[in-house]
Amino acid sequence: MRRILGLLLAVLIVSSLGGFAGYAQAEELPRNETLYVGGGLWSPPTNFNPLNPSPVTGTVGLLYETLFTYDPLKDQLKPWLAEEGKWINDNTYEVKLREDLKWQDGKPLTAEDVKFTFEIARKHKGVFFSNIWSWLKEVKVVDDRTVDFVFSDPHYTEWNYWLYMIPIIPKHIWEKIDNPVDYANNENPVGSGMYKLYKTDQMRCIWVRNDNWWGIKYFGKPAPKYIVYVIVYSNNVALTMLVKGDLDWSNFFIPGVPDVKSKYKIVTWYDKPPYHLSANLALLFLNDNKTPFNNPDFRRAIAYAINPKEIAQRASQNQVLPADPSGLLPLPSHQKIKAEDLIKKYGWSYDPEKANEILDKLGYKDVNGDGFREYPDGKPMRFTIIVPYGWTDWMEMARIISDQLAAVGIRVDPKFPDFGKYWDDITKGTFDMAINNFGSFISITPWTFYNWILDPNVAPTGEPTYGGNWGRYKNPEVAELLTEIARTKTLEEAKPLYRKLQEIWLKEVPYIPLIYNGAWYEASPAHWTNWPSEKNPYAYPITWHNYWQLGGALVLLKIKPVTAGGGATTPAKTTESAKGSTTPSPTSKDKGLCGPAALVALSLVPIVLYRRRR
């Protein structure tokens, strides 16, 4: 009986593992031609649809390309698929495409494809840029390489943003797809970019270089033949991989980096704190609809009580910069409009005395002597600050803020709900205080930042809103300024408007800037060199979704393998390149009994046998 039982179990295991498909061909990616990247992929790669809000990182930038790219270091819009683009009259923008553009399947990329990309967003509201059609009138094909965008209400400033955000898709493929919004596009997708999708599985996404890329004659050839984008769930594992040289390019926030940087020669942007460039702004959101946060003076008191320097140091090991009152990022596009004189005049800095003074004057006093202030009518005053559970650096920030506010007598309890609850609370405006940064990313125009944070079209409290104006700050003047700025043609024209916005921001203190979150970047010199850094600032080195066209792709063009790859071919490499000619058709699956299954079963046998003998 027992023997039968044992055998039964063994058979069960083997048969269940039989489904664990093996592959016919053995292959290991050559280390000197493979780049291992991580930090922008947090779930098994499934979605390569560039029309979708959150495809796998690389879908835009590696696979599909945009008309322009944007360099946040120099604040420049650079032609990519386009050769040039200009306003030919007040409401027509003309794009001239480069010569000899082609798709990865060899077909030419023409003006028709550009038109098609925009038309698809007109028909399908689920496409992430479909709202453009509320101010775009039509897209006209002039000739094979020329497209005219005719606007009903040209948003000149906003248009610059979309120019480097919208990926161009091939008409000859997508016109056959019924619903382009929920199309996963994960089987041999055809883009125009420098990499093709090679293979995906549960732990990674592998890209292979497109050796027929149209851009080789303009930009050169990217160095890595393969890019393995790995999924790593824990920062500690990422750090281990980085110091071992198993991960070449990391865009993780890794707490230990300052300690191990010199020992393992890890490249970061700056050699000293803050180590990283800035990527976005984390703010303390106050619920401006609730008493007492609806009082600008009360908000100002809180601003005086908070010390961003301490937050940067304690919560992020000085891997970030403390924010100044304007909240404008230390990158040229934001610095160009920053009004230092206004900050001096209306701004604030850490000064608990001043905070106490304002609060006393407003009548918030500690009546019952418990060390915390009460409302003027004597009722106890107590707030919560929320950040999602598990976001450890933010959790620490919330605790520090709670301590800093306690020092001026405001009682704030840090609360760490699950992300779903947190998100529900901030989108519906039912929180007291919260930390958030989602839409404050660097872009070609500070308008995107202001339009997010001061979004005038917020839903009333209780209904979800998806701009960044979580506390529902309302000011008709702001709404007007934002619409005006979107329609300005030049920066000079916009500057006075930005000044007005900053003045309102500094006087009214809708929300309080805390720190400039980093563009986390750590690179290992073990297998690849010529990484960008402060001394060699050729690109913004980030590989998150929507950041490839901000610099990630340029890094691929400039890095060099440590072991000479090109001329000095090792035997391993020749066999690889021979194989490479037949790629990238993923190797066919060979369903069958996999080795591991057999070995597992084998390990069972001694036990079964042993028990039989007894």
Place this chain on the structure above:
Amino acid sequence: MSGIRRYLIRKTFVYVLTFFSAVTIDWLIPRLMPGNPISIMMSRFASLPEASKYMYSYFMESFGLDKPLWVQYINFWKAVLHGDLGISTYMYPKPVADIIKDALPYDIAILLPAITLSWIVGNWLGAIAGKNKKLDSFLMPVFYFLTASPYFWFAIVLAYILGAKLDLLPISGAYSYGIMPSLSLEFIVDFLKHWILPFLSLFLVMLGGWAIGMRNMIIYEVEADYVRYLEALGASEKTLMKHAFRNAILPQVTGLALQLGTMVAGALTTEIVFSYPGIGYILMQGILNQDYFLIQGCFLVIVISVLVANFIIDLLYAVIDPRVRFSFTEGE
């Protein structure tokens, strides 16, 4: 034989009822959480507020979440009975069935050997400990230590000692990031190297519990009258143990059935610690992202596999315990 049939019919009825209510609860509970999956989907899309608004209403409609709850419930059962588990919002636009299909083999590769081997080895070690006093005093503390360790803690300890300190085994993934799955020896060795730590972390923790249970049962059975009687008749030690073991194993089989559900929790933490692909991590992300469809799908699979395993064990019970058989065939 009609007794067995009656037994089976009754069991089947209970299982169908359990299945129906378990799946209903799995459908309902995520919907009672504050927030909704589309809203969270929007959070991953940092863009202009206008664009998000457009997309929100589009996706609410396309996922059918704008309909009243009871309509959603009926649609859910309609879809499930057609084998359609819906589309995930967390891993949009991948169908839930495909996600599970891709992840499940890894769970099976870890869980099935861990559960069966720990049960077999645990019972065996427990039986040895039960009859050997000297070994018992040495083994028991080990068993208690193992069974008292939380899965994730034990996994981290293993990863730290064997992976990081001694650098013997890899601590992340199901195979090296640079290797392509194949039937080559190289890949199999690589796969097994990655498999050992997650397997061990489950195997050892589960082992402790089984061993303790078995050891206690053996000690109890050895004291029973029938063993005393055998002893008085002069039966050999081997015969004594054989009978004691047969009786002691019965509660352990029941225990296995009861434990199956909780073992899923072990898989979850193990997968996170070792970045091992599988349903555990995906399910957790699904819950954090309130991905109704993914949660439903994963629990459906878990419910079905637990029920099937229980059913098999019920059948086995009728085979290995003559008393169960007799109770149904009595009087015929």
